[in-house]
Amino acid sequence: MSEATSHVNPRMSQEPIPDTAVERVSYLAEGHSLRSWLLTTDHKRIAILFLISITFFFFCGGIAAALIRLDLLTPAPDLLSNDGYNRAFSLHGIIMVWFFLIPSIPTTFGNFLLPMMIGAKDLAFPRLNLASWYIFALGGLATLATVVLGGVDTGWTFYTPFSSTYSNGAVFMAVTAVFISGFSSILTGINFIVTVHKLRCPGMTWGRLPLFVWAHYATAVIFVLATPVLTIALLLVALERVFGIGIFDPRLGGDPLLFQHLFWFYSHPAVYIMVLPAMGVVSELITNAAHKQIFGYWFVAGSAIAIAVIGFMVWGHHMFVSGQSPYASAIFSFLSILVAVPSAIKVYNWTATLHKGDIVIDGPLLYALGFIGLFTIGGLTGLMLAMLSIDVHVTDTYFVVAHFHFIMVGGSVSAFFGALHFWWPKVTGRLYNDLWARLAALLIFAGFVMTFTPQFLLGYEGMPRRYHVYPEAFQPLNVMSSVGASILALGYLLPFTYLLWSLRYGKPAGPNPWGATGLEWTTPSPPPKHNFETVPIVDKQAYCYPVGGRGEQSEPRTQNAKQDDG
Amino acid sequence: MSLHFWPTQASLHAEHVDWLIGSFGILVALLAAPVFILSAVYLVRYRHGRKADRSQREAGNVWLETAWAAIPFLLVMGFYVWSTKMFLDQQSPPDDALTIDVIAKQWMWKFQHAGGQREINELHVPVGRPIRLTMTSQDVIHSLYLPALRIKQDVLPGRYTQEWFAATDTGTFPLRCAEFCGTDHSVMGGRLVVQTPADFAGWQAQAGADRSLAQLGHTLFDRLGCAGCHGGNAQGQDAQVRAPPLAGLYGKPVPLADGSIVRAGDQYIHDSIMLPNKQVAAGYEPLMPPFGSVLDEEQVAQLEAYIRSLGAGGDR
Numbered sequence: 001m002s003e004a005t006s007h008v009n010p011r012m013s014q015e016p017i018p019d020t021a022v023e024r025v026s027y028l029a030e031g032h033s034l035r036s037w038l039l040t041t042d043h044k045r046i047a048i049l050f051l052i053s054i055t056f057f058f059f060c061g062g063i064a065a066a067l068i069r070l071d072l073l074t075p076a077p078d079l080l081s082n083d084g085y086n087r088a089f090s091l092h093g094i095i096m097v098w099f100f101l102i103p104s105i106p107t108t109f110g111n112f113l114l115p116m117m118i119g120a121k122d123l124a125f126p127r128l129n130l131a132s133w134y135i136f137a138l139g140g141l142a143t144l145a146t147v148v149l150g151g152v153d154t155g156w157t158f159y160t161p162f163s164s165t166y167s168n169g170a171v172f173m174a175v176t177a178v179f180i181s182g183f184s185s186i187l188t189g190i191n192f193i194v195t196v197h198k199l200r201c202p203g204m205t206w207g208r209l210p211l212f213v214w215a216h217y218a219t220a221v222i223f224v225l226a227t228p229v230l231t232i233a234l235l236l237v238a239l240e241r242v243f244g245i246g247i248f249d250p251r252l253g254g255d256p257l258l259f260q261h262l263f264w265f266y267s268h269p270a271v272y273i274m275v276l277p278a279m280g281v282v283s284e285l286i287t288n289a290a291h292k293q294i295f296g297y298w299f300v301a302g303s304a305i306a307i308a309v310i311g312f313m314v315w316g317h318h319m320f321v322s323g324q325s326p327y328a329s330a331i332f333s334f335l336s337i338l339v340a341v342p343s344a345i346k347v348y349n350w351t352a353t354l355h356k357g358d359i360v361i362d363g364p365l366l367y368a369l370g371f372i373g374l375f376t377i378g379g380l381t382g383l384m385l386a387m388l389s390i391d392v393h394v395t396d397t398y399f400v401v402a403h404f405h406f407i408m409v410g411g412s413v414s415a416f417f418g419a420l421h422f423w424w425p426k427v428t429g430r431l432y433n434d435l436w437a438r439l440a441a442l443l444i445f446a447g448f449v450m451t452f453t454p455q456f457l458l459g460y461e462g463m464p465r466r467y468h469v470y471p472e473a474f475q476p477l478n479v480m481s482s483v484g485a486s487i488l489a490l491g492y493l494l495p496f497t498y499l500l501w502s503l504r505y506g507k508p509a510g511p512n513p514w515g516a517t518g519l520e521w522t523t524p525s526p527p528p529k530h531n532f533e534t535v536p537i538v539d540k541q542a543y544c545y546p547v548g549g550r551g552e553q554s555e556p557r558t559q560n561a562k563q564d565d566g
Numbered sequence: 567m568s569l570h571f572w573p574t575q576a577s578l579h580a581e582h583v584d585w586l587i588g589s590f591g592i593l594v595a596l597l598a599a600p601v602f603i604l605s606a607v608y609l610v611r612y613r614h615g616r617k618a619d620r621s622q623r624e625a626g627n628v629w630l631e632t633a634w635a636a637i638p639f640l641l642v643m644g645f646y647v648w649s650t651k652m653f654l655d656q657q658s659p660p661d662d663a664l665t666i667d668v669i670a671k672q673w674m675w676k677f678q679h680a681g682g683q684r685e686i687n688e689l690h691v692p693v694g695r696p697i698r699l700t701m702t703s704q705d706v707i708h709s710l711y712l713p714a715l716r717i718k719q720d721v722l723p724g725r726y727t728q729e730w731f732a733a734t735d736t737g738t739f740p741l742r743c744a745e746f747c748g749t750d751h752s753v754m755g756g757r758l759v760v761q762t763p764a765d766f767a768g769w770q771a772q773a774g775a776d777r778s779l780a781q782l783g784h785t786l787f788d789r790l791g792c793a794g795c796h797g798g799n800a801q802g803q804d805a806q807v808r809a810p811p812l813a814g815l816y817g818k819p820v821p822l823a824d825g826s827i828v829r830a831g832d833q834y835i836h837d838s839i840m841l842p843n844k845q846v847a848a849g850y851e852p853l854m855p856p857f858g859s860v861l862d863e864e865q866v867a868q869l870e871a872y873i874r875s876l877g878a879g880g881d882r
Contacts, residue, residue: 082749155746162706250724296626322720323727326657330650341639348634351601354608356620380594388653390587393716396744461573462713464744467752
């Protein structure tokens with residue numbers, strides 16, 4: 001009752017409202033000129049630059065998605081031409097994968113929080129961090145140039161020899177855009193790895209790292225090891241396309257499957273780039289909502305590393321019907337089942353963390369629960385796809401489309417919104433209205449389920465993906481999916497209104513509105529430029545919430561945190 | 567199965583795949599159930615402000631972790647064995663299978679029967695008989711998808727792939743391209759027409775091929791002047807032994823100039839016509855011009871049929 005009528009969260013009651021002097025020295029107040037933003041080396045400001053950029057691309061990709069779903073309302077090709085439709089889904093895939101999902105959580109919340117969570121002033125290489133954003137922006141401009149040049153029709157997968165020889169779209173520009181953005185990933189990855197190794201504050205041992213940091217460490221390793229393979233594959237496509245060097249086209253003496261091996265050697269681990277940071281976010285959100293130590297810390301942390309390692313050995317499961325050796329397929333099938341084990345461990349551990357918790361059901365928790373539910377369905381249908389005989393029937397159909405949207409959109413985007421809501425008070429210093437947050441979380445969940453569940457059925461019934469014209473029997477499920485998509489769109493738009501509203505009218509958040517234990521919550525909100533007045537000294541594990549529940553003041557994690565508060 | 571949300575089954579394999587996904591679906595739902603049920607129960611029982619026993623919290627339990635990692639894994643492994651065996655069985659068509667050539671190109675499916683019947687976007691087959699499709703593409707990668715049979719196989723340029731089936735029901739079933747191939751990908755489809763043997767024989771007669779695929783190949787062989795080097799009737803004797811004889815070649819091991827040995831299957835013959843310098847037979851000069859820009863895949867398939875008709879040299 002009190003929750004429904006008041007937007008004041010019970011978690012928010014204990015902290016004092018900070019004086020405005022604290023806000024004045026915040027990182028946001030360190031210069032207001034455009035120059036002070038574009039030349040900043042502060043990881044928090046760079047995180048904001050990334051947040052604005054990827055939000056822009058999220059809307060670009062969303063417009064393409066809207067066109068697709070509108071067009072699929074009818075079986076006939078009425079809204080878009082065949083080529084127009086092919087360009088819409090290609091652009092949707094390219095933008096959403098490389099300009100939203102891959103950078104989404106790492107470059108924004110990873111950038112903002114990684115140094116703060118380990119008690120550091122900044123990332124190890126602040127200027128490299130800024131370079132990473134500029135490279136990303138350049139890649140983004142190249143993507144927009146692709147659109148201006150008439151778009152690209154290869155799908156985000158750039159399969160050869162279609163992309164290298166036959167396509168008449170702006171393939172070279174699109175490939176260049178992705179090629180450039182890859183360097184941004186690599187630089188961010190290097191920065192994160194070095195930061196975690198070298199900049200942990202005294203007492204922040206590996207066993208005390210927040211799980212968000214473990215997840216980003218695993219992600220950074222994939223960034224550094226996998227991205228160069230994509231870079232090489234795209235370079236080869238460009239060479240064949242521009243100079244006619246026979247690498248993939250059999251008419252020139254090449255092998256088209258070589259491209260698929262190179263592409264998926266990156267792109268399967270890339271799925272874990274999208275989902276591991278989301279898992280890190282969920283570990284933070286669940287422990288805080290339950291006000292309880294994570295269940296099985298080492299299992300959750302270790303499974304992030306296991307996913308990163310095994311994730312490199314499963315790429316062939318995208319190629320079961322490609323013509324690769326059936327015995328290779330049998331091995332890839334086994335390894336794909338194996339990689340599901342660490343994911344299952346995480347999900348079971350999150351559930352166990354709720355046991356005997358002191359749970360506040362608010363916006364961030366609803367997003368985290370949305371992640372767990374949708375990720376579980378996405379993961380288990382992934383297990384179905386790992387089964388060879390099932391995959392032969394449903395691969396390249398809407399079943400696969402539904403499966404990976406459950407993981408990447410239902411899972412990762414929910415976690416992104418969860419992170420946005422959980423750390424919004426820290427990033428901006430303001431509180432939003434939690435009632436709206438809960439409503440948006442429910443809308444997103446309901447819209448998502450309605451959009452993508454029908455697609456599992458469509459796929460099993462035999463509707464291939466990337467089909468613009470389809471048999472009439474498939475129309476009811478497609479209409480259901482499109483209606484769901486409009487609810488989903490509404491759900492995604494809602495947070496932008498009340499979050500922006502909170503920037504001006506929101507109450508000051510105070511340093512720690514959720515009573516959380518992470519080091520980032522020991523600083524004022526928004527944090528000052530160098531994060532910590534004095535170097536924190538950690539003497540506890542992560543998530544040391546008081547045993548007696550919320551009635552007691554949660555103990556600060558550092559010996560000198562009291563001074564920071566004052 | 568008349569359920570609206572379930573696709574038609576038209577083969578034993580399709581039935582097996584449906585049983586696999588149905589039973590595996592149940593297992594998967596059982597594995598997910600604890601997450602959904604327990605989360606809901608805990609959210610209610612341990613909600614803030616509600617009195618509950620929160621003492622003796624555990625921060626971990628190795629046995630529990632081992633159990634929930636190992637038990638689901640082992641259960642899934644049972645299905646892995648089932649699914650993989652089914653998949654590997656599906657790789658080798660029975661010996662009595664009827665072979666039909668499939669040539670994909672942007673954006674149509676072409677079929678060539680051994681009797682010389684040719685059709686576009688429509689494939690006639692007899693019910694009950696195993697059918698082997700030998701497939702290749704004229705341009706980009708396509709994928710031949712027969713949802714009612716639960717099978718799909720990519721069709722690659724420059725390479726033969728195959729899939730096989732034995733339809734148990736007569737009728738007309740959809741046939742689609744499942745690998746994105748450009749502008750008209752979504753309309754690159756057609757029909758699989760499964761007929762009783764009598765109807766199929768009637769169709770064969772009415773489709774009216776006056777010459778078999780091998781005879782078409784023979785005509786082509788003569789027209790291209792292949793006999794100049796390979797000998798008349800492909801016997802090799804009146805030629806000045808510039809090229810290997812082709813009679814009895816099919817299926818035989820061929821020693822190559824680089825010392826390796828390759829079996830003269832469809833792929834070898836295909837490559838020897840299109841890219842002859844790729845694998846040169848031992849004892850011969852690499853003189854043959856590549857026909858890659860002269861012939862299309864349908865013609866290559868006809869030449870192969872002709873060479874096959876000259877007798878097999880061994881086990882296929």
